[in-house]
Amino acid sequence: MKKNCLLLVMCLLMVHLAFAQNTIPVQGRVVDASTGQPLIGAGVAVQGTSIGTQTDVNGNYTINAPADGTLVISYIAYQNAQVPVNNRNTINIELQQDTEALEEVVVVGYGVQEKRDVTGSIASVTNEELVKQASQNPVSSLQGKVAGVTITNSGAPGASPQIRIRGAGSALGSADPLYVVDGTFVDNLSFLNPADIESIEILKDASSAAIYGVRAANGVVLVTTKRGKAGDSRVNYNGFVGVQRVTNALEMTDAQEYATLINEKNGTELIPTDLPTTDWYDQILRTALIQNHQVSASGGSEKITYSASAGYLNQEGIIEGNEYERITARLQTDFELSENVKVGYNGIFYNYNSLDIPGDIFYQAFVAPPIIPVFKANGNYGDSFDFNVGNFANPQASIDWFKQESSGQQFIGNAFGEVEFLNNFTFRTSLGVNYGLNEFTNYRSQDSLTSVQYASRSLLTQGRSKRTSWLWENTLTYDKVFGEHEITALLGTSAQENKFENFVGSVNDVEFNSDANLYLDLGDPETFLIEADGDRFTFLSYFGRINYTFRDKYLLTATLRYDASSKFPSSDRWEYFPSVGLGWRVIEEEFMQDQTILDNLKLRASWGRLGNNNIPSSIFILPVSTDARYGSIFNGVLYPGRNITQVVSPTLYWEVVEEVDLGVEMGFLNNRLTAEIDWYNKETKDAIFGLTPLGYLGLTGEIRGNYATFRNRGLEAVVNWTDDISDDITYNIGLNFAVNKNEVTGIATGNNVFFNGNLPVGGYQVSITRIGDPIGAFYGYEVDGIFQNEQEVAASAQPNARPGDFRYRDLNDDNIIDERDKTIIGDPNPGFVFGINTGFSYRNFDFVLDIQGVSDVDIYNGNRNVRYGNENFSQDFFDNRWTGPGTSNFYPSASLIGSNLDPNDFFVESGDYIRIRNLQVGYNLPQSLVNNWGMQNFRIYVNAQNPITWFDYNGFSPEVGGVPVSQGIDRNVYPLSATYNFGVNVTF
Known part of the structure; x- marks a missing residue:
């Protein structure tokens, strides 16, 4: 055996030496x-x-x-x-340049297509653009880079940004787009490391998105992760470390100013004006650390290619005690079994752990009086009871008392097989799976911290949710060029099942020794409670698409999808979703050949229908309650009763989006200057809303049905300039902007208005949806100044007002201020979004500056509206309040109570802002030095994200999202932070 091994080693050595020679x-x-x-x-x-x-x-x-x-x-x-x-x-x-390959290739549904042949509106962001931002979520990296796409970020660690494509496409259901990662449908992109992404395509119009039918009403985000390429193995490290800090911190009154306001409000010296100040925001906020690391390897041969990566993210929240940790792993392999047969798989796994904070901690810090100390002299927490100002939580005590950990795992995988036959046919089958598990444990100890923060018994709450889905799709593609004609035809089927299970249990009197001892069965069994629910829905679809090109200048794309969803009644379960797109490459016409101005000119037009499945499952089923109150006693025997608690519409149809898109693409000066302009009209028909039933009917919830129609109409433009000044200097400048107008065009109710589903602020409804106005518009009184004296009050339509109160406009001139005087006072739907993206390189140095902004949008400052008692005030209010005749005609007095809290335009503020989204300076080490170190590339960079934001809104951040019918209402959102990073990118 030893001789055989020795002989083998010698043979291998001889072969190696022979090759080396x-x-x-x-x-x-x-x-x-x-x-x-x-x-x-x-x-x-x-x-x-x-x-x-x-x-x-x-x-x-x-x-x-x-x-x-x-x-x-x-x-x-x-x-x-x-x-x-x-x-x-x-x-x-x-x-030599390949003129046939010069055209940009973009990913479309179930395939790829040259940009020159696309008849719809598709935006593409490559990995090169994504890695220029040290973001932990790939959606954040898109902000300001794609026209017509509005992204609202949250500063909470691990949070998913909200994305809207050409306005809100739905009302009752989610308005989020469909995310497709390597052919698998997912809910968001939080599990993805941006460094793993090859490109992101956004299908904005109905023509490009109709191939996804019922899922595409809100647009489609296609994500393609990196795949291996033949050649030597390449190992890459990409990582950064940095700090996060709050910018534009909201300034609140100090103890003396607060005492002044409260004494003014109550008309008496209720609080001494010489108490020490607690800055609650300064107390609970911190400079947080963030680090992100990713290692990847790729390579292979002509028969097998692979790509693998592992990533680690640790992000502290700007609130002490808040932390998010994420581990990602990805493995992709393609096998070429023969010249015509290819198989492969792609798997992504992610695990997260989170230390959570109270959901209302920013509210607590906003309202907590500054006269309350963090701790008393005896070491106990400061208590509002000691100052006779009301019941206020001590924010620091809330953070210290709150004990909750969350964790989760998710696996997204896809395996495929592909066969080419008869020269022009390709059959592909793929199976995708998505498995997710989320858990949390919350423990509230038996304790007495303050007069309002106490518990006589401990409480343990635990929850677990599991989501599983599978997606099986088959496509047959025919691709043929004959003479001046080129045709690509696609036929496909898709079947999907989604399951969701959830339970939450709680029990009292679990003794806390360590996290390992937190089990529900260790508490008092008589207090054990458990709630469980679940969901299951399925889809079945057939689809087809034809791409036809004649003479390389006349383009046609026709798509048809036939979808069925179990979320709808069996009688209305199937629906067709067609689309057609036309394109004319004018630049290829003979009459354009002698001109020297244009290098590219393409006109395109498209129409399509999309569906929306982002609604609750089985909403057509009558829910029945077995509440004990419905029981009856006959002859001393209790008979349980049941009652229908919610009414559903007798008919329920698909929520359908129809969209028209007209576009033009141009190129000038050897295509160094390019422009793309789109006009669109997107109408949501048979939108599902919920009507609030009359109280005496004994019903809860809403009566849901196809009650409304609304429209998003707008214009988008993208202009890019790229040039090389010399061999050493290159630069690029890009501008994109979009204008969108949202309007409700029809409501199937007697009064043409909805108040339902809107977020109450201080017990008031502040949003409305009605014909002729935007969806979820702010609704209230118009302020016509401040009452300066008793004479003005007596002569007004508000005889119960006081000097210093708001004077409301009597819109119907009946000398009575009531509901009939309310009107639209703001629009939370962004009217104008823009981005400016620049890049510059000089030899080994590179520089990136991205600017992003939003205008023509309003925010309802629900923070100011929270006035139940002696809450704290912002510094802005203190400086501008009414203190006597002539002192202010806009800000009221400190007695901000009663009718002053009715919804009115004082609380509506501009949400316009301009932000430096990303600023990065990088340096590539000289190649001679890098080669001596055994590397292919070594780059270092410094990066600043969101370092400066210019806005006038009286809050931490002007980015306030929400569901369409109640968006833009600020109830102390988690503010976005400025992040400063140092990063390294190394390739071996």
Whole structure:
């Protein structure tokens, strides 16, 4: 055995020596044949082997190759070159541009397409753009980069940003888009490390999104993760560390100012004005740390390619005690079994752990009087009871007392098989799975911290939710070019099942020793409570698409999807979703050949119908309650009773979106200047709303049905300029903006108005949805100044008012202020969004500056509206309040109570803002130095995200989201932070 092993080793050594004797080191430079510019990342491989490398930032390469071998050089949008080595040690190569490959390729539903042939509105963001921002969520990286896409961020660690594509496409259901990751449908992208993404495509119009039918009413976000490429293995590290700090911190009154206001309000010296101050925001906020690391490896041969990565994110919240930790892992492999058969898989796993904070902690810090100390002299928590100002929680005590941990795991996987046959046909089958498990444990100890923060018994609450889904899809594609005609036809089927299970249990009197002892069965069994629910819904779909091109200038895309969803009654379960797109590449016409102004001109138009499935499952089923109150006693025997608690519409139809899109694409000055403009009209028909029933009917919940129609209409524009000043200097400038107008066009009720589903603020409804106005518009009184004296009050329509109160406008001139004088006072739907994206490079230095903003949008400041007693005031209110005749005609007196709290336009503020979204400076170490270290590339950078935001809103952040019927209402949102990072990117 030892002899055989020794013989094998000697044979391998001889083979290695023989190969080594026939290989020589080869180096050189790969450049563009016409411009001489270096081609960065060009592939250089030895023909017939798996040996390969890539060029560096200067286009240089080094490789060991057989002296009589052949080098194969490849680069995107360039023709491949095959160059014999011929025993040469230096080989410089010039690549010719491939005019057929120059066109940008974008991912579309169930395939790819050249940008020049696209008839719909599709925006693409590549990995190169994503990695320029050190973001922990890929959706955040899109903010300001795509016209017509509005993103609202939250500063909470691990939170998913809210995204709206061309306005809100639904009302009762979720208005979030469909996310598709490598062919698998997911709810959000929180599980993805941005460094794992190859590109993100956003299907904005109905023509491009109709292939997804009932799921696409709110647009589609297609995510393609990185795949391995043939050649030597490449190992990459991408990581950053940084700090997060609150910007634009809301300034509150100090103890003296607060005492002044409360004494003014009560008309007596209720509080001394010499008490020490507690700045509650300063007390609970902190500078938080963040770190993100990712290691990836990719490579393979002509038969097998792979890509693998692992990532770690640790993000502290700006509130002490808040922390989020995420681990991600991804593995992808493709196998070419034969020339016509290919199989592969892609799996993504993520695990998170979170230390949580009270959900109302920002509210507590906002209202807590500054006269309350954090701790008393005896070490106990400061108590509002000691100052006779009302019942207020001590925010620090709330943080210290709150004990909750959350965790979860998710696996998203997809396996496929692909067969090419008869030259023009490709059959593909894929199976995707999505499994998620989330858990939380909350323990409230038996304690007495303050007069309002106490518990006579401990309480343990635990919850677990599980979500599973599978998606099986099959497609058959026919691709043929004959003469001046090119046709690609697609037929497919899709079947999906989703299940959701959830339970929450609680029990008193569990003794806390350690986290390991927190079990529900250790408490008092008589206090044990458990709630459980679940959901299951399925889809079945058939779809087809035809892409036709004639003479490379006349384009047609036609799509039809036939969808069924168990969320609707069996009689209305199926629906067709067609679309058609037309394109005309005018630049290819003969009459355009002699002009020198335009390098590209394409006109396109599209129409399509989309559906919405983001509604509660089985909402057509009458729910029945077995509440004990419905029972009856006959002859001393209790008979349980039941009651229908919610009424559903006798008919329930699909919520359908119809959209028209008209677009033009242009290129000037050798396509250094490009522009793309779109006009769209998106109408949501048969929108599902819920009507609030009359109270005497004994019903709870809403009466849901297809009650409304609303429309989003707007204009989008994207302009980009890219130029190379010299071999050392390049730069680019991009501008995008979008204008959108939301309007309710029809409501199937007698009074043409909805108040239901809107978020109450201080017990008031502040939003309304009615014909002719935006969905979820703010509704209340118009303030016509401040009453300055008793004479003005007596002569007004508000005889019960006092000097210093709001004077409301009598809109119907009946000398009575009542509900009939309310009107639209604000619009929470953004009317204008824009982004400016710039880049500059000089030799090894690079610079990125992104600016993003929103205008023509309003926020209802629900924080100011919270006045139940002696809550704290903002500094802005103290400085501008009414204190006597002539002192203010806009801010009321400190007696902000009674009718002053009715919804009115004082609480409506502009949500306009301009923000430096991203600022980054990077440096690539010289290639000679990097090569000596055994690396291919080494880049360092410093990055600032959201360092400056200009806005006038009296709050932490002007980014306030929400569901369409009650969006834009600020009830102390978790503010967005400025983040400052130092990062490293290394490739081996």
